[in-house]
Amino acid sequence: MLRAVGLAALAVLLAACTSAPAPVPSPAPPPPDLRKFTTQTLAWSPCGEALDCAHLTVPLDYAAPDGKTVTVGLLRHKAAKQRIGSLVVNPGGPGGRGTATAASLAKTPAAAPLLDRFDVVGFDPRGVGTSEPRITCRTAAEQDADRASDVESDMSPAGVQKQLAETTAYGAKCAEATKYGKEFLANVGTRDVVRDLDVLRAALGDEKLTYLGYSYGTQIGAAYAEAYPRNVRAMVLDGAIDPAQGxxxxxxxxxxxxxxxxxxxxxxxxxxxxxxxxxxxxxxxxxxxxxxxxxxxxxxxxxxxxxxxxxxxxxxxxxxxxxxxxxxxxxxxxxxxxxxxxxxxxxxxxxxxxxxxxxxxxxxxxxxxxxxxxxxxxxxxxxxxxxxxxxxxxxxxxxxxxxxTWPVPPTSAEHVPRVEALPKTLVISTTHDPATPHQQGVDLAKQLKSALLTYEGVQHTVFLDGNACVDRAGITYLIDGTAADTRC
Structure with missing residues (x-):
């Protein structure tokens, strides 16, 4: 940032010294027209007891919305009474299936107050689960063979070179075996999942998003809060990831x-x-x-x-x-x-x-x-x-x-999210969480100016898992927006 400011100041100084006319900045390109996606009608059909499934159509590449399309798999349990709107859920991963999470929550006693008030909607991020195409790399036999091999234990120069050759080949397999190849791999990151999530919000008919994200799902939530802060109604982020960490x-x-x-x-x-x-x-x-x-x-x-x-x-x-x-x-x-x-x-x-x-x-x-x-x-x-x-x-x-050696370049980078006009959100973090250590939740809560619920225990994610203190706080917040720092 400092270097960019310095160069800009130098450019102004040189312009003044030469009396050259100040350059006219190029206008920002207009945002892509996504109305054909945001206004689509979701074709829900029964897929289990009190469950419906559908697919959301989204652009493969948001820079070319008139080009190829892909689909995002959805599963819904409709609100029983006094519907507030949709509660969109994601379990994390990356690679976790929100459809499976929604189906599980539909049978979870602790979730009953939410099942009354919200259509609980799970989504499989692009490339995952019931979404099409699906990211495909190794065959099952190749995955079994990789797990059986202890090549990672050989840290000799020859062993390291063998590991590098295998990981390079792995990336090449992903590009070869996945439909649309590198083009798809270049558009499967959180940047694109967040855009899909906002299209989903609109297609569900919700003016604002109510969201529950676990683990990596908190990264999706934080990125959405940064990209679309005014489209957020409420957010519970459990097992938080600090998006500023490399x-x-x-x-x-x-x-x-x-x-x-x-x-x-x-x-x-x-x-x-x-x-x-x-x-x-x-x-x-x-x-x-x-x-x-x-x-x-x-x-x-x-x-x-x-x-x-x-x-x-x-x-x-x-x-x-x-x-x-x-x-x-x-x-x-x-x-x-x-x-x-x-x-x-x-x-x-x-x-x-x-x-x-x-x-x-x-x-x-x-x-x-x-x-x-x-x-x-x-x-x-x-x-x-x-x-x-x-x-x-x-x-x-x-x-x-x-x-x-991944075959496509990064589309995002770690950074502190910049959020303005974001309503109060709720971050849940566990003191001895093995996968997303507690401090990450503390940091994310500060970044988003969220309420922080600290759960004292050894567990990765805890909301709706039967702890009465945690569940009561999260449910109350999702229904009426009330949240404060607390410990359970």
Whole structure:
């Protein structure tokens, strides 16, 4: 910013010295005409008990709205009485399906007051789930093979080069296997999801948006608040992401968040096989060279780490995680592998939802790109310093390598959101959230001038999960707009 101001001042000074006429600034291009999208009639049809489904048509590229179109999958549960409007929901990811979240909320007792007053509408962001086209990279067999390989554990020069070759090939596969290829990948980021969200608001007939976003869904919400602040009615952002954090910083802090959750788990567990970080490492490091039998598959070291990640997301999963780690000590990796399968969204028939491919495709265009190998190595070291339980393999660091050679450039960059005329929003952040550490929620609340609800616990996202204090505060806010800083 300072450099830009300096250059502008210099230009004015030179113009004065030469007596040349001041240049006339070019007029800003008019915004694209999106009326054919914002006024579309959604063709709802039954797709379950008290549920309707539809597809929203949006431009593939908002810079060329008269060109190709893509669709966004929708699911709705209609308000039972005294309808206020629509409550649009997204579960995060990137790669999470809002349609599945809306269907789940329709059966959630804690959500009953919202089901009375709102049409609960879930959307699958472009490229995800029931949206078309869907981001596609690896086949199921290729994904299984990648998980079984512990190439990430080889940090020798040759191992690093092999990792880089594999991640470069991965990006190329995404461009080749996804319909519209690079053109689509260049338009799947949060920038474009936010534009789709405003088209959805208009097509639903809502003058203003009421929104519930979890995890990455909070990033969508914050970006929408910046782009369309006057179109916001109310927003709950749970498991908040700080949009000012760069890719490296977010991964380093997330790794530390999982270490914090593991520390809480080991204190609770008091079990000999996973009663400390050192004990956990002694349990899983042998898998680097000798994977464990897990039914007709095997549990690799990377899957053991990923399965542990998955088991740390919510305290309610800790008894099952404890049993899974005990099984590993007995030579059986089946349950911990099931945790990893759940994380990767692999079903019992071996099919993947595509969420992991969508995750990388969105993250790689949402952040400034890091290509310097020395910086990437330092980032890996920082992750391990803050999360020693990862030593020997760090699943999420492959993201840095994948994004460094991604086939399309970023369309967004991390920054503090600039919001004006934004109504009061509500950020929910958990003190020991492993995936989105508490401070991120504190920071986002300051940036958006939101009310901050702090939940004291070990859990990733909590609203409508049965905590009466949190649920009461969030529901009251969504219905009547009342929100204040509080702790639950």
């Amino acid at each position: 890719l490296v910083e977010s991964l380093v802090k997330q790794a530390a968040g999982f270490q914090d959750a593991l520390n809480e788990f080991t204190e609770w567990c008091a079990c000999p096989l996973a009663g400390s970080t050192e004990a956990f490492q002694r349990l899983v490091r042998p898998l680097i060279t000798k994977p464990l039998p897990a039914g007709n598959r095997k549990l690799s070291f990377e899957d053991a780490i990923t399965g542990t990640f998955a088991g740390l997301y919510a305290r309610g999963d800790w008894p099952a995680l404890k049993a899974a780690l005990a099984q590993v000590g007995q030579g059986n990796g089946r349950t911990l592998l099931a945790f990893a399968d759940d994380y990767y969204q692999r079903d019992r028939d071996g099919r993947y939802s595509g969420a992991i491919d969508a995750y990388f495709a969105v993250r790689c265009v949402d952040h400034n790109r890091l290509t310097d190998r020395a910086e990437i190595t330092r980032a890996h070291e920082s992750m391990l310093a803050g999360a020693p339980f990862l030593a020997g393999g760090t699943p999420d660091t492959s993201e840095l390598d994948i994004c460094s």
